[in-house]
Amino acid sequence: PHGCTYLKPLETQSELPSPHHHVKKEERHSNTRCETILDMIGNTPLVHLKNLSQDYGIKCNLYAKCEYLNAGGSVKDRIGLRMIEEAEKAGQIKPGDYIIEPTSGNTGIGLALTCAVKGYKCIIVMPEKMSKEKNDVLKALGATIIRTPTSAAFDAPNSHISEAQRIKERLNAENPGCAHILDQYTNPYNPIAHYDGTAEEIINQLNGKVDLIVSAAGTGGTICGIARKIKEKCPDCKVIGVDPVGSILALPDQMNEFSGPGFYEVEGIGYDFIPTVLDRFHVDAWFKSIDKESFKLSRQLIKREGILCGGSSGSSTYCAIEAIKKYGLKEGQNAVIILPDSIRNYMTKFLSDEWMVARGFMEAPISDKDPWWTN
Numbered sequence: 001p002h003g004c005t006y007l008k009p010l011e012t013q014s015e016l017p018s019p020h021h022h023v024k025k026e027e028r029h030s031n032t033r034c035e036t037i038l039d040m041i042g043n044t045p046l047v048h049l050k051n052l053s054q055d056y057g058i059k060c061n062l063y064a065k066c067e068y069l070n071a072g073g074s075v076k077d078r079i080g081l082r083m084i085e086e087a088e089k090a091g092q093i094k095p096g097d098y099i100i101e102p103t104s105g106n107t108g109i110g111l112a113l114t115c116a117v118k119g120y121k122c123i124i125v126m127p128e129k130m131s132k133e134k135n136d137v138l139k140a141l142g143a144t145i146i147r148t149p150t151s152a153a154f155d156a157p158n159s160h161i162s163e164a165q166r167i168k169e170r171l172n173a174e175n176p177g178c179a180h181i182l183d184q185y186t187n188p189y190n191p192i193a194h195y196d197g198t199a200e201e202i203i204n205q206l207n208g209k210v211d212l213i214v215s216a217a218g219t220g221g222t223i224c225g226i227a228r229k230i231k232e233k234c235p236d237c238k239v240i241g242v243d244p245v246g247s248i249l250a251l252p253d254q255m256n257e258f259s260g261p262g263f264y265e266v267e268g269i270g271y272d273f274i275p276t277v278l279d280r281f282h283v284d285a286w287f288k289s290i291d292k293e294s295f296k297l298s299r300q301l302i303k304r305e306g307i308l309c310g311g312s313s314g315s316s317t318y319c320a321i322e323a324i325k326k327y328g329l330k331e332g333q334n335a336v337i338i339l340p341d342s343i344r345n346y347m348t349k350f351l352s353d354e355w356m357v358a359r360g361f362m363e364a365p366i367s368d369k370d371p372w373w374t375n
């Protein structure tokens with residue numbers, strides 16, 4: 001039902017751009033007309049990381065799938081829209097209802113954006129750890145935001161998951177059927193959105209030649225949806241999952257043993273339980289990520305490629321470089337990193353030198369006249 005239309009009339013079938021058509025700058029978006037901003041979810045660009053490849057001596061083609069260029073600023077816009085569309089199709093929700101979701105923020109923004117356009121009331125339940133920037137975007141989109149303790153275990157009564165359930169029950173007690181949790185942790189349309197969308201786009205953008213895909217996991221919807229389609233169309237492609245130290249998503253389980261604090265700063269990835277939508281066996285190999293290297297790589301993507309990405313993008317990029325070296329990807333082979341969200345969510349966090357220095361993620365700049373991008 002959605003779809004941007006390029007206004008330039010195509011005279012004949014032969015003029016239809018092939019799926020591998022490199023859209024020229026003058027064609028892209030300059031004449032796009034959309035019914036709503038929801039049409040600007042999906043079809044994100046795949047960008048060649050030439051400078052970073054040079055910096056790390058990478059011989060294969062290294063690409064970034066820039067999911068931060070979705071309408072709401074993250075990969076989770078895809079599932080926010082798809083979960084609502086499927087619930088509408090199934091007659092489960094109607095405009096005016098409450099859509100409630102436990103989230104680390106980006107799924108919340110994707111849902112709140114869709115709710116704003118379609119006329120739903122949105123209630124987002126988000127752990128305290130998540131940034132003020134996400135909170136402010138959600139507020140601007142008209143969502144009601146409830147914050148929960150970061151340290152609460154997923155099944156504790158004060159976790160974001162339990163709190164969302166309580167709010168839903170209370171609202172339905174007053175007005176039966178008015179409140180719904182679409183639930184990204186169990187909803188099949190979470191991975192399906194990536195099976196149908198993200199994966200197909202990558203395969204088309206690389207003319208069907210994909211040798212490695214690296215994605216950091218939270219619910220696991222992105223990596224599982226992509227893995228299922230890639231294994232069908234590019235069976236030799238390696239699918240690499242990234243899980244932060246302190247989380248338990250990686251396999252084998254021994255990788256998840258650690259002695260340090262369970263807390264990590266990167267937002268959106270890793271959990272203390274295995275989400276239903278995450279089929280860990282679809283992933284060929286898991287790599288563990290740490291905060292310091294994640295933020296270092298995010299800052300390098302910004303500084304060397306002009307790619308204004310978030311912290312988990314650095315987690316995936318760090319592990320992608322490790323994986324490319326481990327598997328010896330050669331010239332002509334294609335590696336893809338999923339970059340889930342943008343710098344917007346972390347302006348007062350990893351983008352701030354003070355914030356980074358205070359947590360030991362970087363040395364204090366030589367002088368305050370030398371902002372981070374000069375050293």
Ligand SMILES: C=C(NCc1c(COP(=O)(O)O)cnc(C)c1O)C(=O)O
Nearest residue numbers: 103104106107218219220222268312340
């Ligand atoms: C689970 C949520 N986010 C997932 C996420 C991910 C992982 O995406 P998954 O498809 O959930 O595995 C990576 N990076 C960032 C910045 C994210 O926000 C959420 O926003 O509620």
